[in-house]
Amino acid sequence: MSHTHTRENLKIVSLDVKDVRFPTSLHADGSDAMHTDPDYSCAYVTIKIQAGLEGYGLTFTLGRGTEIVVQAVKTLSSMIVGQVVTDIYKEFGTFWRTLTSESQLRWIGPEKGVTHLATAAIINALWDLWGKLVKKPVWQLLADMDPEQLVACIDFRYLSNVITKEEALQMLRKGQVGKEERVNKLLGKGYPCYTTQAGWLGYSNEKINQLAQKYIDLGFDAFKVKVGKNLYEDIKRLEFIRNIIGWERTLMVDANQVWEVQEAIDWMQQLAQFKPLWIEEPTSPDDVLGHAQIARALKPLGIGVATGEMCCNRVLFKQFLQAEALQFCQIDSARIGGVNEILSVYLMAHKLGVKVCPHAGGVGLCEMVQHLQMWDYVALSGTSEGKYVEYIDQQHEHFVYPSIVKNAHYLAPREPGYSTEFKKEALENYVYPNGKEWESMFEKGIFSDPRKNKC
Numbered sequence: 506m507s508h509t510h511t512r513e514n515l516k517i518v519s520l521d522v523k524d525v526r527f528p529t530s531l532h533a534d535g536s537d538a539m540h541t542d543p544d545y546s547c548a549y550v551t552i553k554i555q556a557g558l559e560g561y562g563l564t565f566t567l568g569r570g571t572e573i574v575v576q577a578v579k580t581l582s583s584m585i586v587g588q589v590v591t592d593i594y595k596e597f598g599t600f601w602r603t604l605t606s607e608s609q610l611r612w613i614g615p616e617k618g619v620t621h622l623a624t625a626a627i628i629n630a631l632w633d634l635w636g637k638l639v640k641k642p643v644w645q646l647l648a649d650m651d652p653e654q655l656v657a658c659i660d661f662r663y664l665s666n667v668i669t670k671e672e673a674l675q676m677l678r679k680g681q682v683g684k685e686e687r688v689n690k691l692l693g694k695g696y697p698c699y700t701t702q703a704g705w706l707g708y709s710n711e712k713i714n715q716l717a718q719k720y721i722d723l724g725f726d727a728f729k730v731k732v733g734k735n736l737y738e739d740i741k742r743l744e745f746i747r748n749i750i751g752w753e754r755t756l757m758v759d760a761n762q763v764w765e766v767q768e769a770i771d772w773m774q775q776l777a778q779f780k781p782l783w784i785e786e787p788t789s790p791d792d793v794l795g796h797a798q799i800a801r802a803l804k805p806l807g808i809g810v811a812t813g814e815m816c817c818n819r820v821l822f823k824q825f826l827q828a829e830a831l832q833f834c835q836i837d838s839a840r841i842g843g844v845n846e847i848l849s850v851y852l853m854a855h856k857l858g859v860k861v862c863p864h865a866g867g868v869g870l871c872e873m874v875q876h877l878q879m880w881d882y883v884a885l886s887g888t889s890e891g892k893y894v895e896y897i898d899q900q901h902e903h904f905v906y907p908s909i910v911k912n913a914h915y916l917a918p919r920e921p922g923y924s925t926e927f928k929k930e931a932l933e934n935y936v937y938p939n940g941k942e943w944e945s946m947f948e949k950g951i952f953s954d955p956r957k958n959k960c
């Protein structure tokens with residue numbers, strides 16, 4: 506850490522939170538069988554220290570609902586402002602537990618739902634700030650930590666029947682072997698990804714065709730398509746997409762929670778002819794045993810179960826892993842309690858031999874999650890074999906350091922921090938409801954102005 510920093514100027518002096526929304530529903534970007542009109546949004550947190558440095562963090566939302574997460578961040582902020590950041594980082598796992606265990610707030614979680622989304626936004630901002638203080642991108646900050654330091658970031662409460670601190674330390678020590686070589690490979694080639702950009706449910710065949718061609722030309726060999734609204738239409742869509750991408754490329758399908766357990770099995774038996782690698786979120790994201798039943802039924806068809814983007818915390822991930830209810834673990838950078846809790850999920854998945862293929866998306870999800878998967882490659886699992894990070898081409902232009910994908914690989918970020926900083930213009934235009942773009946859309950009648958509906 507820089508010598509110019511004293512204890513006094515490392516004190517957190519403010520925490521600001523903004524409701525930022527993009528009108529993606531206008532073109533069905535991000536649409537699926539459950540979320541038919543998503544406006545990709547986030548609660549965007551800025552943490553400032555006395556020295557003037559700022560850390561940015563966010564949690565992903567879909568429009569309405571963002572204001573509730575924003576309020577939860579405001580409520581949690583009194584536990585952040587006034588802290589000295591280096592005290593937080595020294596025993597980050599202990600701080601994380603304090604934040605998630607506040608005796609009155611815990612009642613409305615615990616460690617799930619709106620308060621946990623708010624926790625993720627705050628924790629992600631603290632990681633961005635930490636990266637900036639030590640002048641490293643977060644993947645490198647994590648990878649350079651010695652195992653003891655990394656384990657000190659994690660709250661192992663409720664996990665000891667699957668993983669202990671000692672086991673985590675052993676795995677991380679093993680992960681040190683060959684690290685330099687992997688860093689060099691990562692810096693050279695990046696980390697593989699697949700795309701969902703050609704597969705949103707609300708897209709026309711013409712648009713699917715044009716986008717699938719575009720991503721084939723860009724070197725992508727794996728594509729995810731939304732299903733679950735209508736079986737006949739799914740069969741037609743998968744026929745259509747297979748005709749474009751061929752049978753050598755990988756296909757994944759995603760139902761976004763719409764089915765009953767038996768319905769998922771029956772539906773997927775009809776779609777098995779298209780050889781999907783996985784069915785994602787076939788049913789309720791909380792139904793561990795239901796997913797396990799689906800996984801058992803689909804295994805003979807060569808279809809795995811993927812889930813995690815709406816998994817509420819490490820305990821539920823633990824149960825999914827214990828019950829062999831998922832074959833592809835989809836951590837999401839803006840859900841559960843941010844980086845610290847996600848690290849524990851990586852450790853459990855590694856111990857139980859389950860591949861982590863992170864969920865990503867718009868509004869900074871790609872920007873953040875690339876760091877986590879790169880750390881896993883460099884310092885934990887040591888392999889990217891059979892793994893992908895999701896890539897979606899949404900809102901990158903609004904970030905100061907957008908994720909960069911070349912030849913279907915995320916290139917390793919070089920700039921300090923967690924790649925979470927919005928450009929100034931993005932905030933001027935898309936803060937809701939006062940941003941310039943929103944004011945203009947209200948004026949044109951494209952969206953109704955929520956301020957006018959208030960009595």
Ligand SMILES: C[C@H](O)[C@@H](O)CC(=O)C(=O)O
Pocket residue numbers: 534535536537540543701759761785814864865866895
């Ligand atoms: C509403 C979101 O766009 C959702 O469909 C994303 C998702 O499930 C995925 O990318 O996977």
Ligand SMILES: [Mg+2]
Pocket residue numbers: 759761785786814864
């Ligand atoms: Mg999904």
